[in-house]
Amino acid sequence: MDRQHGRPAGPPTWWRQGPPWWNRWDEAGDTRRWPWRSTLAVTVVVLVGSNFAAHAQAGERAPLDPFARALLLVGCALLLLRRRHPVLVAYGTALAAMVYLGAGYPYGPVFFIVALGFFSALAAGRRTAAWGAVLLLWAGHLLVAHWLYRWLPPSGDTSAPWGQELVIAAWVAAIVAVAELTRVRREQWDRERAERAQAARRRADQERLRIAQELHDVLAHSISVINVQAGVGLALLDSDPEQARTALTTIKSASKEALGEVRQVLDTLRTPGDAPRAPAPGLDRLSELVEQASSAGLTVTVEGRPPRLPPGTDLAAFRIVQEALTNVVRHSGSRNARVRLEHGGGAVRLRIDDDGPATGADAGGSGNGLAGMRERAAALGGTIEAGPRADGGFRVLAVLPLTAEPGEAEVEGRAR
The missing domain is CATH 3.30.565.10 (Histidine kinase-like ATPase, C-terminal domain)
Known part of the structure; x- marks a missing residue:
């Protein structure tokens, strides 16, 4: 009951906004919620999409096992920190994806995790960290696809064609271009908001x-x-x-x-x-x-x-x-x-x-x-x-x- 007004109390606030332990107190004294809704949606998309990718690439890449799913969950969980620690998220998601690909698991939505980490770091003004994480993942992929594949699963794997690298480079360039454009637009919006104020x-x-x-x-x-x-x-x-x-x-x-x-x-x-x-x-x-x-x-x-x-x-x-x-x-x-x-x-x-x-x-x-x-x-x-x-x-x-x-x-x- 609502003791002040004598009527049944409504649902608790965490019913709509999440439980209190999802919140934390920031340096400015304001409450900022963890982005758990979007992270949960990304996790579902990544896990379901990876299952489809594993079926499509059966026989070419290693099947998903508990370790693969654990790597995907770790990468998605890091996204909860993207507003507070964008540098950690950028390098952490890139490392999780590199281990995932090095273990021979199928290509798929794992790159989406890295893209979100890259976007978060770039939006926070950490351009060096964002570019460093992308280059780290790309360099790791080149090593795995053209040299370390001999000692890594799946057994009997061959070197990836260089044409595939061009496709990956095009995707990376597109992600970088969209991220940079988003950063520029955000800075422009911030300037316009400051001018209006x-x-x-x-x-x-x-x-x-x-x-x-x-x-x-x-x-x-x-x-x-x-x-x-x-x-x-x-x-x-x-x-x-x-x-x-x-x-x-x-x-x-x-x-x-x-x-x-x-x-x-x-x-x-x-x-x-x-x-x-x-x-x-x-x-x-x-x-x-x-x-x-x-x-x-x-x-x-x-x-x-x-x-x-x-x-x-x-x-x-x-x-x-x-x-x-x-x-x-x-x-x-x-x-x-x-x-x-x-x-x-x-x-x-x-x-x-x-x-x-x-x-x-x-x-x-x-x-x-x-x-x-x-x-x-x-x-x-x-x-x-x-x-x-x-x-x-x-x-x-x-x-x-x-x-x-x-x-x-x-x-x-x-x-x-």
């Missing part, structure tokens, strides 16, 4: 970078608004309760919007294959940015109309303007900012100006916000120029192409 890691890194940028932009802007309004509310709590109430209302609205956008970003982690529940922001929401900046005490003037942009470019443009206005709120002594939108010549230009002066040591643009803006623009093939103006203000100038590079546009487009 590297590409998957690269896509994951790009996705993590995108999510980090989204969270930074959303939280930096919203928390800046909340910080300013919290200061206003504390300052006016006693002298002007109505204005303090307005500040708290703004804090509630900004925090609610921030939570919604953070939830939207995190949804892409929970259900990466599903469409997001809400569309990603774009320049069509520029008026919301202006309203939020106004609630933080910043007057924003917009020049130009937002153009229709591709999804990835639209999101990047919105985040760049959002981050630039956030920096004005946090680092500029000016309470006025200007946003100018221009498009033409296959690009959209965003210019955000404030009249300064800077209020912090990092107002020159060494923070993560400007770095994130540059990464967004670079991902789309665009540029960002940010720095102080000669008159004491600060300017952010972004140029984004209307058609992004295919690979990067796909990464940005998944944010929608």
Whole structure:
């Protein structure tokens, strides 16, 4: 019975996978089963096929006896070790086959055992051992067939015709060619699998970078608004309760919007294959940015109309303007900012100006916000120029192409 669920237990796992003693613990800490099913199938084929070969070659070769069958079983049993000890298997199967042929037993599936040992060594990258085992067997066969046959069974045996060696050489060449081709294809598959894994890691890194940028932009802007309004509310709590109430209302609205956008970003982690529940922001929401900046005490003037942009470019443009206005709120002594939108010549230009002066040591643009803006623009093939103006203000100038590079546009487009 299954004690946990109170129902009859199913068949033991070894019923489908073999008993536990077929398994062993490898160096990497993983369980690797012995290839006993395939080895058992090979053993049956070799023993049955050798019986047919013995009947077909009766009178020409020695009949199968217990020693012959023992040699065949030893060669097949060695195949159980082909994944762990390919060199031992290659030379062991070649030696067993050489003793089998030297004893005068019939030609047949015994060569199949050697071929599997050769394949295993070659697939494991032990080419020297694989070739050495084949050459050892071939050299032993030449000695037996053309010199040692006088003293070996069966009695009265004669030298093998040299034409037979050509047939054997052709079979060896075919086995070697197939094995080498298999090795090359396997190495190619390994390289392709490694390249796919590297590409998957690269896509994951790009996705993590995108999510980090989204969270930074959303939280930096919203928390800046909340910080300013919290200061206003504390300052006016006693002298002007109505204005303090307005500040708290703004804090509630900004925090609610921030939570919604953070939830939207995190949804892409929970259900990466599903469409997001809400569309990603774009320049069509520029008026919301202006309203939020106004609630933080910043007057924003917009020049130009937002153009229709591709999804990835639209999101990047919105985040760049959002981050630039956030920096004005946090680092500029000016309470006025200007946003100018221009498009033409296959690009959209965003210019955000404030009249300064800077209020912090990092107002020159060494923070993560400007770095994130540059990464967004670079991902789309665009540029960002940010720095102080000669008159004491600060300017952010972004140029984004209307058609992004295919690979990067796909990464940005998944944010929608």
